[in-house]
Amino acid sequence: MNVKDWIGKERTDPPGDIVCERGYVLHWLEATENANPKFWDPSCDISPPSMLSVWMRPLQFVPGREDTSMPLSLHFDLKDAFDLPDGVVSANEITFYAPVKLGDRITTTQKIRDISDEKTTRVGTGRFWTIDVTHRDQGGEVKGVETYEMFSYKR
Amino acid sequence: MNVGDALPPLEVEILARHVVMGASSSRDWQPQHHDTHWAVERVKVKDIFLNTPNQAGWIERYLTDWTGPSGRLAKMRFKMKKSVCAGDTLRFDGTVAAVDNGFVDVNVLLTVDGEVATECRAKIAVPRDDNDDPWQRTGEDWRP
Numbered sequence: 001m002n003v004k005d006w007i008g009k010e011r012t013d014p015p016g017d018i019v020c021e022r023g024y025v026l027h028w029l030e031a032t033e034n035a036n037p038k039f040w041d042p043s044c045d046i047s048p049p050s051m052l053s054v055w056m057r058p059l060q061f062v063p064g065r066e067d068t069s070m071p072l073s074l075h076f077d078l079k080d081a082f083d084l085p086d087g088v089v090s091a092n093e094i095t096f097y098a099p100v101k102l103g104d105r106i107t108t109t110q111k112i113r114d115i116s117d118e119k120t121t122r123v124g125t126g127r128f129w130t131i132d133v134t135h136r137d138q139g140g141e142v143k144g145v146e147t148y149e150m151f152s153y154k155r
Numbered sequence: 156m157n158v159g160d161a162l163p164p165l166e167v168e169i170l171a172r173h174v175v176m177g178a179s180s181s182r183d184w185q186p187q188h189h190d191t192h193w194a195v196e197r198v199k200v201k202d203i204f205l206n207t208p209n210q211a212g213w214i215e216r217y218l219t220d221w222t223g224p225s226g227r228l229a230k231m232r233f234k235m236k237k238s239v240c241a242g243d244t245l246r247f248d249g250t251v252a253a254v255d256n257g258f259v260d261v262n263v264l265l266t267v268d269g270e271v272a273t274e275c276r277a278k279i280a281v282p283r284d285d286n287d288d289p290w291q292r293t294g295e296d297w298r299p
Contacts, residue, residue: 018182027179028181030180031179031181032215032216033216034212034216034219035220036216036219036220036224048215049227049228050212050231051208051212053181054180054182054208057183060184086197090235091232091233091235092211092231092232093232095230096228096230097297123198
């Protein structure tokens with residue numbers, strides 16, 4: 001497997017299965033025991049910025065869908081290509097632009113920035129890679145840009 | 156707000172419920188965030204652990220506890236060095252690292268038993284004056 005063939009590869013996943021909605025916002029606040037009155041106000045029409053990546057994660061069951069779709073599909077393709085079954089996120093950077101509003105449906109574009117040589121760490125032998133993810137709403141407005149640094153490995 | 160100011164610390168006893176709810180609310184069904192057997196036998200940690208987006212959520216909550224509801228998260232970068240597992244007491248500490256025209260940079264440390272689990276540098280927008288609402292900033296005025 002040639003690493004160079006993968007660096008710079010870009011892919012846009014289909015639009016998210018779910019739209020931004022208030023039930024999820026309340027679940028998020030519940031999970032982090034976040035009392036921020038801005039988001040508990042029933043008239044609030046945006047989601048907390050840190051929820052950015054929630055809206056790209058697919059449903060685990062959809063009638064008629066054969067395979068379980070995965071978020072960050074390029075990451076999982078890389079794991080398959082290099083035969084590295086396990087993975088962890090080691091760092092995450094997120095830049096927030098316009099807040100995601102209730103009713104927005106997010107589409108993400110992923111791009112592989114770099115892939116390391118093979119390395120051995122405490123958990124196993126594998127590779128680090130960096131993937132940039134741009135989140136856009138249905139109108140194409142950029143809502144945020146994330147960078148994930150992952151380590152994928154085999155024991 | 157001045158460089159060097161310390162944010163009030165926060166301590167949370169992380170229960171399995173926090174980990175699972177964090178995974179659920181971020182729609183992350185990787186098994187290490189809900190399946191103890193998988194976490195222990197496959198990932199070799201002591202229990203299920205907080206996922207990445209949920210940590211982002213906790214950090215936002217920690218920062219806006221301090222700024223109040225006008226605080227608007229602009230940017231964050233965090234590095235996870237050690238898993239935060241069910242059963243851990245997670246402590247948050249923060250220090251103001253930079254203040255620049257309505258944006259404040261904060262260094263946030265998440266520790267368990269004095270050991271750093273996650274370190275974060277975050278930028279959060281705060282009002283410049285009584286008439287400024289960071290949530291209304293757009294274009295040139297929003298430079299995360």
